[in-house]
Amino acid sequence: MQSLDALAREAVALANGEVVPATDSAAATTEAARQMQICxxxxxxxxFCAVxxxxxxxxxFNAGDIHYLANxxxxxxxCLHACQYAPPHEFAVNVPRAMAQVRQQTYTDHAWPQALGALYRHNGVTLALAGAGGxxxxxxxxxxLRGTLLHEPLAGNFYAVFPHNLLVALFGAAFGWAVLALGIGASRFWRGRTPGAVTGAxxxxxxxxxxALTYLDGGHHEGCNESDDRYTLARRRFHHLTFYGFLLCFASTGVATxxxxxxxxAPYPVTSxxxxxxxxxGLGLLAGPAGLLxxxxxxxPLHGDPAQRPMDRAFIVLLFATSLTGLALLAGRDTGAMALLLAVHLGCVLALFLTLPYGKFAHAVYRCAALLQWAIERRQPNRLQLGAD
Known part of the structure; x- marks a missing residue:
């Protein structure tokens, strides 16, 4: 249990730019279970929500239950703003923080390869930018070295700079690795769960x-809470811009393929x-991450786990950089600087793909699995209510 003094010290540390240490994994699960018993x-x-x-x-609440509820x-x-037992009450119930700490442990426990699970604790903005920049x-x-950094205008022909087959091999391998690693992690998370059969419904x-990000409405359809208790739909809207911007970019690549x-x-005209x-x-991936950041x-600092803010921001910054460099490439594709702009953009995209399985993006995969379990589970009889009757 965290005292109000401890929470205040964390807030001061964050304000001073200090790093707040991560919570021990077993302690995080135990603490979340304690809070669930009170709730x-x-x-x-x-x-309020599905939790x-x-x-x-x-x-x-065993460890599997806690990891499911956390996701x-x-x-x-x-729930934090509505709770009568939230800090400074001696029960110190802060479900958003407890669940956030367990979620990171979910990612670490189910990571593939297992040794790379430690990256979730060391993924920050500096590392993300250094990777993309490198x-x-x-x-x-x-x-x-090839003498093609600055060139005569190539009418947007990217494949005159980097051959098509080279790009397919390089980025196909990186994206395939991300899909494989996240897929294995999700299967490990799902293994042993028997909520019932998956149906179409x-x-x-x-x-x-x-x-639709249904559960970002706070249960009252007015959005998330600000620190001063006010409601806002901004977080939900910026998530939508980010998510659907990412899907549109993926669709663009798919259609071009x-x-x-x-x-x-390629090249394709601007009206294609x-x-x-x-x-x-790209515009969605520019506005969404900027708003989320x-x-x-x-x-x-009471909202969620302050120790995970560097990981959150790293993913946001990489998405923003990918979009910004992509739009710059579009604007300059008919100039002699296209090769330079293309190299910078591809560096950002490659860094994004390589870090997808070991950063904030993992939350989308595990959350979808948890939402599916809940959709199945809620269609089953509640044995506790049947027993009470």
Whole structure:
């Protein structure tokens, strides 16, 4: 249990730019279980989000239950602001923080390869920018050694700078690695869970809740809580801009790939579907991460786990850098600096792909799995209520 003095010391440390140490994994699980026992007795927040009705189906909370509930939590802050047992009460109930600390342990425990799970604790903005900058510099040096860094305008023909097959091999391998690592992690998380059979209805509900960010409304449809108790939908909207911007960029790449193998290679005009999708996605990935970073920098330290802010910000900054360099490349693709802009953009994209399985992006995978479990579980009879009847 954390005292008010301890929480205040953390807030002062964060304000001074100091690093707050991570919580021990076993202690984080135990603390979250303690808080769930208190919440299960109170149940004031039962209608707020999926965490609390899922909680009421249990009397005891083992590690698997806690990790499941932690990944259902969207850290909206509503339960913290409504709780009569929140700090400075001696019970010190802070569900958003307890769940955030357990979520990081989920990522670490199920990471593949296991040894790379430690990266979740050391993934910060400096490392992210150094990785992107290092990869971009390497590509710039390759072009400089070839004498093609500055060139005559190539009418947006990226493949005149880096061959198509080289890019497919390089980025296909990086993205494939991310999908494989996250897929194995998700399967490890799901293993041993028997909430029932996956049905079309449960899958559709989980997909809707994930795509609509249903549980970022705080249970009252007014959004997340600010530190002064005010509600805001800004976090939900910036998440949507980020998520759908990412999907649009992915769709742009997919459509361009289909065009290429259908006999219509790049470059494509600015009015073409790949360029339009990429531009819209890039704008979303510019506005969304910028807004999320703004919210992250001003969020109260009681909301979530302050020790994970560097990991959160690293992912946000990489998304922003990827979008910014992509839009710069679009603007300068008909100039003699296209090769330079392309190298910088590809360095950012490659850094993003390589860090996807070991950074904040992992929360999307585990949260979808938890939402699917809840969609299945809520269709099953509640044995505790049946026993009471």
């Amino acid at each position: 299960n007795a109170c149940r004031y927040c039962e209608t 609390f009705p899922a909680m009421t189906r249990r009397l005891d 259902l939590c969207h850290n909206c802050g509503a 990869l971009a510099l390497f590509l710039v040096l390759v072009l400089a 449960s899958a559709a509900e989980a997909a809707h809740n994930a795509l 289909l065009y290429h193998y259908a006999g219509h290679p 579907l790949p360029v339009l999708l990429g531009t819209l996605g 703004w919210l992250n920098l001003r969020r109260h």
